[in-house]
Amino acid sequence: MGIMIKDLIESTDLICVPSKHALPAKAEDLTVLTEEEVEQVTLPVINFSLLTSGSADDRSKIIQDLRNACLHWGFFMVVNHGVPESLKEELINSCMNFFDLSKEEKSVYEVENAIDPCILDPIICGTNFNPASESVSFWRDYLRVLVHPVFHSPPKPEGLSEVLSEYSQKSRDITKELLKAIMEGLELEESDIEKSLELKTGVQMFSANLYPPCPQPELAIGLPPHADHGLLTLLMQNDVGGLQIMNKGKWVAVNAIPNSIMVNTGDHMEILSNGKYKSVLHRAVVNNKETRLSLVMTNGPPTRTSVS
Ligand SMILES: O=C(O)CCC(=O)C(=O)O
Numbered sequence: 001m002g003i004m005i006k007d008l009i010e011s012t013d014l015i016c017v018p019s020k021h022a023l024p025a026k027a028e029d030l031t032v033l034t035e036e037e038v039e040q041v042t043l044p045v046i047n048f049s050l051l052t053s054g055s056a057d058d059r060s061k062i063i064q065d066l067r068n069a070c071l072h073w074g075f076f077m078v079v080n081h082g083v084p085e086s087l088k089e090e091l092i093n094s095c096m097n098f099f100d101l102s103k104e105e106k107s108v109y110e111v112e113n114a115i116d117p118c119i120l121d122p123i124i125c126g127t128n129f130n131p132a133s134e135s136v137s138f139w140r141d142y143l144r145v146l147v148h149p150v151f152h153s154p155p156k157p158e159g160l161s162e163v164l165s166e167y168s169q170k171s172r173d174i175t176k177e178l179l180k181a182i183m184e185g186l187e188l189e190e191s192d193i194e195k196s197l198e199l200k201t202g203v204q205m206f207s208a209n210l211y212p213p214c215p216q217p218e219l220a221i222g223l224p225p226h227a228d229h230g231l232l233t234l235l236m237q238n239d240v241g242g243l244q245i246m247n248k249g250k251w252v253a254v255n256a257i258p259n260s261i262m263v264n265t266g267d268h269m270e271i272l273s274n275g276k277y278k279s280v281l282h283r284a285v286v287n288n289k290e291t292r293l294s295l296v297m298t299n300g301p302p303t304r305t306s307v308s
Pocket residue numbers: 207209223228235242243282283284294296
């Protein structure tokens with residue numbers, strides 16, 4: 001049974017990174033990790049409320065903003081999105097409570113063997129994506145829950161299921177509005193999109209990523225460089241930074257506006273936009289002071305739909 005990092009650091013007095021966590025899969029995963037070397041950037045800001053309740057001119061302006069953000073960054077921050085701060089806090093607390101469960105309670109959801117990424121386990125937790133085929137572990141524990149088209153309810157801790165269900169619904173509504181506006185910007189008909197992607201039956205997956213403080217952050221990576229699969233990914237965090245994105249050939253650290261939702265375009269969006277909107281590489285770095293928690297919702301088409 002794999003041990004989660006959080007339980008590991010709580011059971012020992014760790015002063016250096018165990019070698020299993022210290023060897024990067026590729027040396028370039030760790031290039032320029034330190035804060036001094038990485039430029040901090042502010043991502044484009046999208047005022048969501050103007051999409052849904054602004055004037056026609058407001059809406060056109062936001063559609064233009066989204067176009068620019070997708071073309072030049074692949075990442076943007078959504079503000080005035082209607083997710084109450086209290087809901088975000090409750091979700092953060094519930095996820096923290098999940099990671100605080102005993103090892104035995106969490107082990108029910110641990111996946112030991114190679115996971116075929118096409119097979120979606122409804123609820124899993126662990127300490128990296130694929131323990132069987134990776135020679136490295138990354139400095140991240142995670143809980144992943146399939147929340148749509150069928151909502152899978154994590155039975156523990158108490159309260160997580162309700163708050164996750166509410167956030168899933170809200171984030172789905174936000175995703176739909178954003179997709180509609182992005183499609184309008186691409187001059188694709190919304191009905192074509194609905195038809196081709198069957199959004200109502202789309203796969204929505206929630207991940208809580210926990211990055212405990214790491215004694216040697218320069219020797220570990222939270223999540224290695226990757227691009228996301230789906231159409232749009234929505235990310236909130238507990239006000240501790242760590243997300244870096246590839247922009248114009250360089251890693252840059254993003255400053256999130258408190259209470260904004262960070263959104264990025266995934267592989268399906270790249271295909272749907274005929275390569276115009278790239279699925280941008282990103283990674284999560286760790287620090288030696290504070291625990292970081294990111295709450296990630298990926299939104300994709302149904303598994304059997306192919307995008308053409
Ligand atoms: O935690 C983060 O900042 C990044 C998470 C992420 O990229 C993912 O879950 O796909």
